[in-house]
Amino acid sequence: MKIKHIVLIVVILIAALLIYNYVKSGKLSLLPTEPSADEKQLQDLEKRLGEVEKEIRQIELIASTSGVADTAGYEKYTQERDSLKEQIKALKEKLGKK
Numbered sequence: 001m002k003i004k005h006i007v008l009i010v011v012i013l014i015a016a017l018l019i020y021n022y023v024k025s026g027k028l029s030l031l032p033t034e035p036s037a038d039e040k041q042l043q044d045l046e047k048r049l050g051e052v053e054k055e056i057r058q059i060e061l062i063a064s065t066s067g068v069a070d071t072a073g074y075e076k077y078t079q080e081r082d083s084l085k086e087q088i089k090a091l092k093e094k095l096g097k098k
Contacts, residue, residue: 042091049084052077 014030021029035043056077063069 038091038095042088042095042097045084045088045091049081049088052081052084056081 017030018028021027021032025033025035027033056074059070059074059077063074
């Protein structure tokens, strides 16, 4: 009976490790892997895209509440957002991701 419990615990731990690594890296593996340079670049671009979209939302919010539009700032961030989206798309195609 004890061996069955030990085997069950080991199976649960392996499953938990697989799930954790899959959530972190998107790959099913027992050991965590370091992302490649391209994958790191993709992560950085996606993080920056999130920051830029946040800035755009803040500019839109300020413009809607105060009536004062920061068109130069808005245009700068929308251009950066479009550029980031293109870079992300190209990098995902290179990596074979959706």
